[in-house]
Amino acid sequence: MTTSYETREHDVLIIGAGGAGLRAAIEGLEQGASVGVVCKSLLGKAHTVMAEGGIAAAMANVDAADNWKTHFRDTMRGGKLLNNWRMAQLHAQEAPDRVRELEQWGALFDRTEDGNILQRAFGGHTFKRLCHVGDRTGLEMIRTLQDRGVQRGIDVYMECSVTRLLTDNGRIAGALAYWRETGRFIVFKAKSIVIATGGIGKAWRITSNSWEYTGDGMALAYEAGAELMDMEFVQFHPTGMVWPPGVQGILVTEAVRGEGGILRNKAGERFMEKYDPKRMELSTRDVVARSIYTEVKEGRGTEHGGAYLDISHKPAEYVKKKLPSMYHQFKELADVDITKGPMEVGPTCHYMMGGIRVDAETAQSTLPGLFAAGEAAAGLHGSNRLGGNSLSDLLVFGRRAGLAAAEHAKRASAPSIDDVQIEKAEKELLAPFSNQGTESPYAVHRDLQEVMQNLVGIYRTQEDLEEALAELEKLKTRAAKANVEGSRLFNPGWHLFYDLKSMLVVSEAVTLSALARTESRGAHSRIDYPNLDPVWEKKNNIIVREGGQMKRRESPVAEMPADLKQILAQD
Amino acid sequence: MAEATLRVFRGDSNGGQTVDYRVPVAPGMVVLDALHYIQGHLAPDLAVRWNCKAGKCGSCSAEVNGRPRLTCKTRMDDLPQEQPITVLPMKSFPRIKDLVTDVSWNYRVNRKIPPFEPRKGVEWKISQLDVDRVQEFRKCIECFLCQDVCHVLREHDKKEQFAGPRFFVRIAGLEMHPLDGRNRAGLLKDQLGLGFCNITKCCTEVCPEEIRITDNAIIPLKERVVDEFYDPLTMLFRVFRGQKHNL
Numbered sequence: 001m002t003t004s005y006e007t008r009e010h011d012v013l014i015i016g017a018g019g020a021g022l023r024a025a026i027e028g029l030e031q032g033a034s035v036g037v038v039c040k041s042l043l044g045k046a047h048t049v050m051a052e053g054g055i056a057a058a059m060a061n062v063d064a065a066d067n068w069k070t071h072f073r074d075t076m077r078g079g080k081l082l083n084n085w086r087m088a089q090l091h092a093q094e095a096p097d098r099v100r101e102l103e104q105w106g107a108l109f110d111r112t113e114d115g116n117i118l119q120r121a122f123g124g125h126t127f128k129r130l131c132h133v134g135d136r137t138g139l140e141m142i143r144t145l146q147d148r149g150v151q152r153g154i155d156v157y158m159e160c161s162v163t164r165l166l167t168d169n170g171r172i173a174g175a176l177a178y179w180r181e182t183g184r185f186i187v188f189k190a191k192s193i194v195i196a197t198g199g200i201g202k203a204w205r206i207t208s209n210s211w212e213y214t215g216d217g218m219a220l221a222y223e224a225g226a227e228l229m230d231m232e233f234v235q236f237h238p239t240g241m242v243w244p245p246g247v248q249g250i251l252v253t254e255a256v257r258g259e260g261g262i263l264r265n266k267a268g269e270r271f272m273e274k275y276d277p278k279r280m281e282l283s284t285r286d287v288v289a290r291s292i293y294t295e296v297k298e299g300r301g302t303e304h305g306g307a308y309l310d311i312s313h314k315p316a317e318y319v320k321k322k323l324p325s326m327y328h329q330f331k332e333l334a335d336v337d338i339t340k341g342p343m344e345v346g347p348t349c350h351y352m353m354g355g356i357r358v359d360a361e362t363a364q365s366t367l368p369g370l371f372a373a374g375e376a377a378a379g380l381h382g383s384n385r386l387g388g389n390s391l392s393d394l395l396v397f398g399r400r401a402g403l404a405a406a407e408h409a410k411r412a413s414a415p416s417i418d419d420v421q422i423e424k425a426e427k428e429l430l431a432p433f434s435n436q437g438t439e440s441p442y443a444v445h446r447d448l449q450e451v452m453q454n455l456v457g458i459y460r461t462q463e464d465l466e467e468a469l470a471e472l473e474k475l476k477t478r479a480a481k482a483n484v485e486g487s488r489l490f491n492p493g494w495h496l497f498y499d500l501k502s503m504l505v506v507s508e509a510v511t512l513s514a515l516a517r518t519e520s521r522g523a524h525s526r527i528d529y530p531n532l533d534p535v536w537e538k539k540n541n542i543i544v545r546e547g548g549q550m551k552r553r554e555s556p557v558a559e560m561p562a563d564l565k566q567i568l569a570q571d
Numbered sequence: 572m573a574e575a576t577l578r579v580f581r582g583d584s585n586g587g588q589t590v591d592y593r594v595p596v597a598p599g600m601v602v603l604d605a606l607h608y609i610q611g612h613l614a615p616d617l618a619v620r621w622n623c624k625a626g627k628c629g630s631c632s633a634e635v636n637g638r639p640r641l642t643c644k645t646r647m648d649d650l651p652q653e654q655p656i657t658v659l660p661m662k663s664f665p666r667i668k669d670l671v672t673d674v675s676w677n678y679r680v681n682r683k684i685p686p687f688e689p690r691k692g693v694e695w696k697i698s699q700l701d702v703d704r705v706q707e708f709r710k711c712i713e714c715f716l717c718q719d720v721c722h723v724l725r726e727h728d729k730k731e732q733f734a735g736p737r738f739f740v741r742i743a744g745l746e747m748h749p750l751d752g753r754n755r756a757g758l759l760k761d762q763l764g765l766g767f768c769n770i771t772k773c774c775t776e777v778c779p780e781e782i783r784i785t786d787n788a789i790i791p792l793k794e795r796v797v798d799e800f801y802d803p804l805t806m807l808f809r810v811f812r813g814q815k816h817n818l
Contacts, residue, residue: 042620043678044713045628103695106687106748108702108709115696133702136710139627143709150678151686158675181667210622244599250625324710329625332644334599442611486616489583490668493615 005176005185005422010036010155011409012402013175013190015162015217018046019138019391020374021196022145023098023398024405025154028194031406036188037149038157038177040212044146047198047210047375048394051138052253052325053122054130055102055395056388057095061116063127068092069567070126075389076568078124078284079353079382080522081537082230085560086360087380091389091396098395099131107144109133121258124284124386135253135323141391160186162216163498164425165193165224165370166417172224172369173415176425180495183488185426191412192405194363195221195356195372196398200234200510203503204349204457205449208240208251214499215506217376221356222505222550226367228543229378229555230354231506232513232524235385236458238288240348242306247333249348252309252326254387256343257281259322261311263292264342265300271307286384286523289347293458296346306346312339347458351390353381353523354513357542362404363397369408369415373401383522432497435483441496444479448503451475456511461527465515472508479504505550512552513541572596575647577605578655579617583668590614591655596647602658603631603642606670618669626779629714633670634659639716639777661719663728674715680734683762687745690752701749708744708788710780713737717774717784723767733764736774736784743788746795756799759792768793 012028014021017039028035039046058071071092076083099117103109109131110118119128133140150156159180166174166187174189197217201209222228239252257263263281265271275291276283283291292307302308311319316339320327323338330336330343356365356372358379363371374394381389432441455468479501484494519533520526539554560568573596578589592613594605603621610617621631624643631642635658636650642658650656664672717736723729742755742763759765772785782788798805 041622042630042674045622045630047623049628049712050623050625100695104689106745106751108697108705108748111697111699111702115698118699133709134706136627139712140709147681147686150682158678181671210624210628212622245597246600246604247625325627332626332646333601440611440615442615446611484615490618490671491616492610492618 005187007187007189008036009189010034011190012192012194012405013038013188014194014196015175015220016046016196016198016376017043017156018048018196018198018374019141019145019394020398020401021194022142022149023395024194024196024373024402025149026145026152027399027402028406029152029154031403033406033409036155036157036190038160038162038188040159040161040180042158043156044142046142047213048138048142048391050208050251051141051391052135052251053255053258054120054132054137054388055095055099055141055391056122056125056129056386057099057131057392058092058127058129059096059099059117059119059131061112062119066127066129071095071129072564073568073570074125075380075386076382078386079384080532081382082521082540082557083382084360084379085558085564087397089564090360091380091393094396095392098392098399102141102144102395105144105148107140109140120255121282122387123254123257123279123282123288125388130258130388132255134321135255135325137391157186161495161498162220163429164421165220166421167224167367168415168418170368171412171415172367174417176422178429181490183491183494187417187422189415189417191409191415192369192371194401194405195370195376196374196401197376199352199375200503200506201349201352202499203448203452203507205453206240206249207349208237208249209349214503216499216502217372218355219502219505221365221367221370221372222509222543222545224367224370225545226365226370227357228355228509229357229540230383230513231509231543232517232541233353233383233522234349234510235285235351235353235523236289236347237350238285238292238347239309239345241334242344242346243304243334250329250333251348251350252343252345253323254285256309256311256323256326259311260314261309263288264308264310265295266302267300271295271300284384284386289458290525292345293347302344304344306344308342309345310342312341351375351385353383353385354378361400363401364404364408369412371401371405373397383524429498432482432484432494435481437481437483439478439482441479441482441484441493441500444475444482445496445500445503448475448500448507452507456507456514459525459527460514462515465511468511469508469515472504472511476504508550509543512550513543516541516552573652575605575652576655577609578657579606579609579669580659581617581669582666584666589657596652600647601643602635602645602647602656605647606642606658618667618671620671627712629712632661632714632716632719634661639719641714641716641779644779661715663719663721663725676730677713677715677718677737680738681741683758684738684742684745685753685755685758687748687751688753689750693750693752695750697749705744705747707782708740708747711737711740711782712780714779716777716779720773720777722771722773729764729767733767736789738763739765739792740782740784740788743792746792756796760796760800765789765792765796
């Protein structure tokens with residue numbers, strides 16, 4: 001067994017090359033730090049590329065009455081007040097500048113008549129607030145950031161997976177990774193690490209997420225001793241594709257509803273009238289997802305178990321221009337022309353509100369030198385995220401994380417790398433090659449997805465969650481025994497072995513937190529506790545590793561200052 | 572359930588051969604689904620790149636029945652199923668393993684292209700018409716299928732002299748940005764080998780985003796280079812004024 005590895009050194013190491021990671025990298029460079037970015041895929045393929053609808057920022061280009069206070073209020077209400085209010089405030093205040101900056105770096109957005117950035121309506125936003133370019137806003141954003149970063153001199157380590165954070169006396173010292181191509185190990189020495197690895201959706205069967213979304217960053221932070229928070233809040237996007245089977249879960253952008261799309265059941269009823277007559281289709285995602293789920297469950301679903309989403313009442317040319325990728329997606333994958341007839345849609349696991357617990361100003365986790373931004377971090381969205389608040393989150397907190405990480409690196413002395421930690425991690429990684437038996441990581445993954453889909457889905461009960469915990473224990477045992485065929489050269493079976501370990505960590509954290517929260521709030525719906533509980537409005541669930549075990553505890557929500565309370569109370 | 576045979580390249584930089592796999596076919600299934608089935612049930616170490624499985628990230632490029640395509644958008648029911656469906660890696664790039672090729676050259680080319688730089692004192696007002704014009708180029712998902720099919724790269728391997736269609740699209744997106752103040756004509760002519768393209772339009776044919784690469788990106792860029800460097804009047808004017816070309 002070889003334990004040789006190459007070593008690289010950076011002031012700031014960023015794990016993940018989506019919007020948050022790249023924005024953090026650009027800021028780190030601005031501050032004079034040497035920055036390395038590690039990503040599991042090729043550069044430019046991160047999940048940000050799939051973001052469709054837009055970036056929420058109170059620029060007031062379309063609705064002049066919009067301002068940060070309204071954006072703050074919408075975000076807090078959407079998250080059912082569990083949000084970190086300081087993060088929600090910073091986010092609302094800084095998002096417009098981050099969008100303008102993106103434009104100055106070359107991003108092009110759709111325009112208003114007078115030549116400003118156009119903004120569209122979205123669920124839970126009082127005003128037209130989403131800056132967008134058709135339905136491919138994420139692609140525009142990631143290309144802009146990617147080219148800016150590369151030109152400014154970030155070092156990118158593509159197709160490289162980090163499997164362990166290295167610590168030195170309770171602070172960050174670096175990370176161990178392997179090259180996916182060769183399977184060889186690489187050790188990064190770094191004073192600061194920013195985790196920007198996105199979410200965890202691959203633990204569910206029906207998901208809009210790519211293979212990368214296995215919760216690695218959260219698991220890495222947890223294993224290194226940092227706290228996770230709000231892990232029970234998993235967003236099911238109301239509209240994923242439901243037919244044909246192979247495309248199940250692929251995202252249908254909320255922009256369809258933003259542009260006037262209407263939801264109907266099998267009988268042709270516009271059912272949102274029953275669930276949220278005021279906001280209708282543009283209600284928040286938790287409400288719309290539950291509404292569709294209920295319609296289907298009560299026998300009013302479509303042929304393939306979804307709801308109809310119809311935009312065909314709009315002129316065909318308009319639909320093709322504003323929703324080009326949806327038009328192509330349905331035409332090519334489902335033989336449906338959305339300018340002529342309705343789409344079939346249903347809920348799909350989409351986004352993680354919870355994640356690594358961070359400080360609002362600096363994005364630093366509870367482990368010194370470890371930062372987190374974007375979907376991997378918790379706090380901004382509370383119990384439910386509004387559409388469009390993710391891209392702005394990436395920019396606002398990506399920048400803050402990069403800034404603070406660079407400053408931390410300036411102050412910190414050089415950490416020392418502990419060979420014992422490296423050897424232990426290497427041994428764990430190579431273990432599946434010598435495991436005996438027939439357990440396949442793919443089979444364990446499929447079973448994990450069934451458990452999470454069926455027992456930790458949109459609606460939860462104590463009984464289901466307890467069963468899920470028991471099942472997860474069995475899966476952990478099976479996963480540890482899984483064996484890997486072939487060599488270390490670009491071996492997806494081996495890659496999955498490690499990803500599976502991360503998915504099991506986050507799945508357990510989600511289930512433990514969901515079991516504890518005996519109320520329904522935002523994306524967390526308990527059939528046995530269907531109402532909001534004011535006691536739980538004041539508490540976050542925290543997950544931490546103690547003595548090698550996963551422990552849950554509760555932490556009080558910080559008291560909101562009077563001026564913000566006043567903003568929140570306004571209508 | 573219906574079945575199909577996939578004939579998939581297995582091997583690495585040292586060589587390899589195709590291997591046949593039987594896969595069940597479900598309605599609406601795409602080739603990438605079939606490859607995932609093989610990974611999950613028959614050959615766990617089959618190397619395939621993919622991310623979004625929705626035609627948005629451009630990771631899962633391969634040659635299906637001889638044609639460069641995104642496997643996530645290639646429907647099984649669009650292919651004849653009485654004979655094996657061949658799935659080979661992109662030919663223009665060095666093999667790493669199975670369907671995964673080394674596309675790092677593309678990232679090196681990209682570094683040569685000067686980024687967007689706004690004209691001095693520009694006002695940040697843009698008309699929708701100008702946005703619409705460059706949209707086409709900016710929707711490129713970097714699947715590199717155009718690079719794969721281009722004979723200058725595929726047959727003649729001119730990677731040192733020629734940037735390939737993808738990067739002409741990228742430059743078109745920058746050059747036609749309404750507020751961009753740079754001129755990349757010299758770069759196109761001298762370093763990126765725009766002249767090698769003899770407009771066979773193969774790139775346009777394989778583009779999954781339906782970008783009219785040749786007509787809308789390459790030809791206008793060629794015209795720009797001609798205007799800049801070969802226009803007789805301008806050349807004469809330069810001789811008298813002693814001006815140098817822009818880079």
